[in-house]
Amino acid sequence: MQKKNQTLRIALAQLNVCVGDVQNNLSQVQAAIRQAREQQADLVVFPELVLAGYPPEDLLFRPDFLAQMQAGVETLAAETDGMTVIVGAPLRRGTALQNMACVLRDGQIVAEYSKQCLPNYRVFDEKRYFTPGVQSLVVDVAGVKIGILICEDIWEDAPAQAAVAAGADVLCVLNASPFSYDKQAQRAALLQRQAANNQCPLAYVNLVGGQDELVFDGDSMLLDAAGNIVFRAEAFAAGVFIEEWDITTSPVGATGRSPLPSLSDITPVIYQALTTGIRDYVHKNGFSSVLLGLSGGIDSALVLALAVDALGAENVEAVMMPFHYTSGMSLEDAQQQAAWLGVRYRNIPIASIYDSFTASLAPEFGERPVDVTEQNLQARIRGVLLMSLSNKLGSLLLSTSNKSESAVGYATLYGDMAGAFSPLKDVYKMQVYALAEYRNTLGQAIPQRVIERPPSAELAPGQVDQDSLPPYAVLDAILRRFIEGDEVLEDIIASGFDAATVRRVVNLVLLSEYKRRQAAPGVRISGRGFGKDWRYPITSAWRKNLPFNPPKE
Ligand SMILES: Nc1ncnc2c1ncn2[C@@H]1O[C@H](COP(=O)(O)OP(=O)(O)OC[C@H]2O[C@@H]([n+]3cccc(C(=O)O)c3)[C@H](O)[C@@H]2O)[C@@H](O)[C@H]1O
Numbered sequence: 001m002q003k004k005n006q007t008l009r010i011a012l013a014q015l016n017v018c019v020g021d022v023q024n025n026l027s028q029v030q031a032a033i034r035q036a037r038e039q040q041a042d043l044v045v046f047p048e049l050v051l052a053g054y055p056p057e058d059l060l061f062r063p064d065f066l067a068q069m070q071a072g073v074e075t076l077a078a079e080t081d082g083m084t085v086i087v088g089a090p091l092r093r094g095t096a097l098q099n100m101a102c103v104l105r106d107g108q109i110v111a112e113y114s115k116q117c118l119p120n121y122r123v124f125d126e127k128r129y130f131t132p133g134v135q136s137l138v139v140d141v142a143g144v145k146i147g148i149l150i151c152e153d154i155w156e157d158a159p160a161q162a163a164v165a166a167g168a169d170v171l172c173v174l175n176a177s178p179f180s181y182d183k184q185a186q187r188a189a190l191l192q193r194q195a196a197n198n199q200c201p202l203a204y205v206n207l208v209g210g211q212d213e214l215v216f217d218g219d220s221m222l223l224d225a226a227g228n229i230v231f232r233a234e235a236f237a238a239g240v241f242i243e244e245w246d247i248t249t250s251p252v253g254a255t256g257r258s259p260l261p262s263l264s265d266i267t268p269v270i271y272q273a274l275t276t277g278i279r280d281y282v283h284k285n286g287f288s289s290v291l292l293g294l295s296g297g298i299d300s301a302l303v304l305a306l307a308v309d310a311l312g313a314e315n316v317e318a319v320m321m322p323f324h325y326t327s328g329m330s331l332e333d334a335q336q337q338a339a340w341l342g343v344r345y346r347n348i349p350i351a352s353i354y355d356s357f358t359a360s361l362a363p364e365f366g367e368r369p370v371d372v373t374e375q376n377l378q379a380r381i382r383g384v385l386l387m388s389l390s391n392k393l394g395s396l397l398l399s400t401s402n403k404s405e406s407a408v409g410y411a412t413l414y415g416d417m418a419g420a421f422s423p424l425k426d427v428y429k430m431q432v433y434a435l436a437e438y439r440n441t442l443g444q445a446i447p448q449r450v451i452e453r454p455p456s457a458e459l460a461p462g463q464v465d466q467d468s469l470p471p472y473a474v475l476d477a478i479l480r481r482f483i484e485g486d487e488v489l490e491d492i493i494a495s496g497f498d499a500a501t502v503r504r505v506v507n508l509v510l511l512s513e514y515k516r517r518q519a520a521p522g523v524r525i526s527g528r529g530f531g532k533d534w535r536y537p538i539t540s541a542w543r544k545n546l547p548f549n550p551p552k553e
């Protein structure tokens with residue numbers, strides 16, 4: 001193969017924008033263009049829909065929002081000179097709304113590309129809004145022919161092949177690709193394959209930051225024509241990365257390997273995703289501080305550490321609300337965590353409030369026995385106190401439920417489910433332990449006995465979670481298969497789980513949809529969280545059709 005020795009000075013603008021914050025997003029793009037120009041870049045590439053933020057959802061139905069997008073692109077075009085800018089925005093062309101990449105140069109929009117492959121699965125619903133493009137776009141930048149693609153385009157083969165057939169020397173991909181725990185490895189493998197198969201260097205630019213349940217990790221990169229990753233931006237960090245990119249067309253060689261997190265050391269990356277999600281949710285919604293109920297248990301302990309790492313200790317408060325069933329160990333451990341992490345610690349006993357409630361309810365309850373109602377009352381009193389503090393102090397309440405509990409409905413509506421944001425919503429209990437152990441390697445945060453003691457809601461004397469739930473290792477494994485794998489019961493049972501346990505767990509999952517639908521949003525870190533990509537009906541009798549009498553083992 002003939003060698004074309006060539007470099008392209010490229011700026012990868014890995015920005016953290018906010019959905020709908022048109023002025024601020026535009027300012028960030030302008031600042032990145034200035035920075036790229038100062039450093040003599042030939043080309044600056046922005047993420048998908050950077051002017052809108054991703055996903056803009058039904059803002060895309062608003063003509064006034066779309067007019068702002070058009071005006072934003074025109075403003076940027078008017079300002080570009082001496083450099084090429086590729087910027088993503090949703091734009092109406094004729095009657096069609098398109099997910100576009102605009103090429104700006106010398107005061108003009110010189111070319112436009114419309115995304116051809118619209119993702120419409122899991123958390124994506126782009127077909128609700130956009131009309132797909134049908135054509136490749138190749139533009140000349142400093143003598144290099146650039147083929148432009150947008151995110152999902154590169155997850156299929158045809159658009160890259162068509163761009164190369166249309167003469168592209170390199171591919172530039174604008175992305176809004178959210179994080180999940182295996183995404184970085186998946187993404188790198190995909191891009192390596194696309195670059196190598198097309199023998200075409202590839203630039204990949206992704207958003208960074210949290211947006212409701214989604215968190216974007218950046219992970220922008222440059223690959224050579226053999227599929228070697230020659231540059232990889234720091235994950236979860238906003239920045240304009242300017243590189244002298246050698247786009248020499250080299251023969252296909254061994255696929256390069258840059259260091260990738262393996263699934264066994266993914267815990268620190270998940271930790272970073274969670275802190276990014278908390279920080280951006282709080283800040284982008286106009287708050288600076290949070291509070292939470294600190295029980296002495298592992299879930300609230302981890303949420304406290306995450307909140308401190310996300311927002312700073314001065315912006316986090318912990319509230320212990322003891323009752324008769326709160327052990328001395330819980331009180332000591334909660335206080336210890338607050339001291340280690342340097343947060344304000346309040347103590348509000350709930351017994352007198354509980355007595356007042358039960359006295360008022362006693363005539364109505366009559367002779368009915370004490371049951372879960374009284375447990376829920378404790379959780380609800382705590383919820384009311386925490387929301388009152390939130391109102392008065394202007395801090396958001398973090399709820400502490402994890403994915404395992406949320407899956408089986410092991411939480412109290414309007415009690416411990418109260419809150420604005422739920423950091424562990426997509427984190428299974430066994431991952432909670434791994435994250436807690438990991439956090440302790442960074443510095444004292446969670447007393448070891450909080451990690452080691454049997455989990456308990458402390459809502460009844462001597463209560464432990466395992467009285468009502470299977471061991472978490474078993475529960476989580478069944479849940480993963482049912483939730484992420486969509487596996488049928490027979491297959492879950494056949495893979496070695498006790499039939500009655502599987503039946504009970506699945507039954508609980510299906511029964512508790514009504515709770516999840518009322519739960520706070522939280523950071524999605526798995527391939528399927530309890531948010532946009534979990535749409536089970538609340539009112540459903542399908543449960544009755546499940547093979548709850550499995551064949552004899
Ligand atoms: N289909 C439906 N649609 C809408 N609402 C529905 C409903 N079915 C029941 N409901 C309502 O929901 C109520 C039942 O839900 P809820 O009031 O939450 O109460 P419930 O689910 O009965 O009890 C809460 C459970 O969570 C456990 N818990 C609580 C707190 C913390 C922890 C922990 O370890 O973190 C565990 C607790 O031990 C207990 O097993 C019903 O009384 C009814 O009002």
Ligand SMILES: Nc1ncnc2c1ncn2[C@@H]1O[C@H](COP(=O)(O)OP(=O)(O)OP(=O)(O)O)[C@@H](O)[C@H]1O
Nearest residue numbers: 293294295297298299300319320321322400416457
């Ligand atoms: N005594 C308490 N003081 C303050 N908050 C509490 C107390 N008990 C429970 N909470 C709040 O309610 C949440 C649910 O707690 P609970 O102990 O019932 O279950 P859990 O899921 O095991 O959580 P944790 O591991 O944090 O204890 C806690 O994470 C905490 O936010």
Ligand SMILES: NC(=O)CC[C@H](N)C(=O)O
Nearest residue numbers: 119151152155176177178
């Ligand atoms: N915005 C998109 O097109 C994202 C879809 C893509 N498969 C991703 O997650 O990376």
